[in-house]
Amino acid sequence: MAARQTVKAYIRAYGVVQGVGFRPFVAKLAQECGIRGSVQNRQGHVLIEAVGTAESIAAMTHAISLRPPAAAAVIRVTREDAPGDFAMPDAFVIVPSEQDGEGPLMPSPDLAICGDCLKELFTPGDPRYLNPFISCTHCGPRFSIMWQMPYDRESITMDTFAMCPLCQGQYRNITDRRFHAQTVCCNACGPALAYQSRKGSQGLDGAVLDIKANQIVAVKGIGGYHLACSPFDAAAVARLRLLKGREDKAFAVMFETLEQVRAVCHVSAGEEALLTSAARPIVLLKRKPCGIASNVYGKSPYLGVFLPYTPLQYLLLKQTGPLIMTSANVSSLPIIKDDAEMAAFFEKHSEVMGVLSHDREILRRLDDSVVMEVLGQPLLLRRARGYAPLPLVLAGAQKPFMALGAQEKNALCLLKDGFAYLSQETGDLDTEQVQAFYQDTADDLQRLLRLRPEKVVCDKHPGYFTSAWAQTLELPVLAVQHHHAHIASVMAEHGLSDKVIGVAFDGTGYGDDGTIWGGEFLLASKDGYSREGHLKTVPFLGGDQSVRQASTSAFCLMADAGIKTDDPAGKLVQAAVNAGVNVIGSSSMGRVFDAVSAMTNICQTSRYGGQAAVELENAAARAQGESGPFPYDINEQDGCLIADLAPTVREIYDLKTQSAEAVAYGFHVTIAHLIRDMCLRLSKKHGVDKVALGGGVFQNRLLLELTVPMLQSAGLTVFRNLAVPPGDGGLALGQAQIALWSVK
């Protein structure tokens, strides 16, 4: 080939391009296109030195953008031609990674086992037949085992295992699908599985035996340990509840195949896509009548379902059938990830019959993510394994800010290079253990992303752990209003900066006027926000106890509606409210849901966060036929629209003879109508036709199904969170967005 027909180019690919089989993909591509040169992981990108014809280099550049490996997310490809003379390389090679480089660092999330590996796993004679750690360039643990970027064998917790000659050969063979697969191992090398049982049974078969004897067994996973047991044995489920201190909250069940899932649940095409995605979240599906013990799901019409994502889970489920797989911890504490932590847990809790473990270390705690499909789109309830730390594009996010979130279901958000990195959800910051996990996560992400924050953003609530911690970081602190952040979170996801009507409904958030907000209608834009409407501020009893006690909220709302109760406990509450003892004004929508749940006798006490509201929704979903809307008032006070639900409360009190399900449904219809009426009035007044729905109340599927079409047929465009949770788990994104907007 004449030298003048040959060109040399530097091609750079940015995005999630490490740990997803990108370099092997490029190497194969080079072979196909007849290109020589090299490919290399740099700190924030993959660098390709390509020598070939102009056509072949153009073809390669195209293929990189248009058909990258499935788990990659290429956000940008640049090409720069090398001027002058150059030497013709002998071949195309993968060269060792370099620490320097520019571009956003995008560590890959953990990836579920791929179809090819699954096939090999069950192929007798394969060198990885029944190997619990089989993986390739397209699958396996990533974020959970990664010390640092660039992503190499030395950078992950597999580096303690020497590769056998077979694995080494495949690792170096460009035509092999394990070419440069950093997690590679086989039956002759790699981590070892071990089972420790109180009964003395051994190995995987021992764990299977114990589970089949309806025992609880701990199983090491990707982001921590699970506790596993049969979902068909009510006694085992009851023991698991006791062990975890989890009285009512539903458990998720793992099934080996989609066919097994279809036997117990309805599965739409979108739900199937979620279930089989590389993230493998728990998906809440409508349950069919089935043999699963009712104490798995309680009164919920849904079942949390997921498919296995590790080879070990497949090996186990193949023999045991479906399993409850719940994070190994006591409720409200972080998921257990270290072997020593698990050993102490095992020692302490005799209900755990055995521990199925191995010696591949887990670096990061990651709970299973939880998602459901609403109106054809995802609704994230918990964003963790499989999603974190995938960033969201956030225009102008060049400032290294760190947003701390709020208090419950917390996650934090870091900004860098035009991206917002939301951490995995760490849980409620009410215990020292979760607080430590949260602080570790903040340090860890800063280190991994090589970022030093210039500013921290926190909630205005002075009592939150995050607000107090912000003050200790010796950085400028911006405190933002909670509901404003909920709406900004929706705006950030959809790239909105002009005025929207923000409907922020949740349980509690610190208001600018010192009262508790939670039923807010804001006019929000990049320039700030104004409170244009809200639920009427009603005196509620303060304190955590009265928030858990839904009936207390009911007695307060009834007092406001002029209903005197005969209930002895209710009389005490109403007397306290009338005397103004321990009373705080609140416009919380969450507490109204709680109150209605108690008034209809659906749930009097929440034993996990939001239980009364969840059970109200579940009851409404069981209702036959239409009911509602109930009456309500909208008044204007000093230019602010006040939504008064006292007429609704009186109606619900009078409807006591009707079925609780019908009342619950009618209440949901009422709130949907109220949202539409308020939004239409604000739309007319301000000439704005975009509505953003945010806050934990919008984790309610029925409310969304009623509200969104109603707003749309009124001519309004509706936005909601799709990539992050609408509750406080997605709040930090909104906080970060507000901080960016505030920089002029």
Ligand code: ZN
């Ligand atoms: Zn694979």
Ligand code: FE
């Ligand atoms: Fe909130």
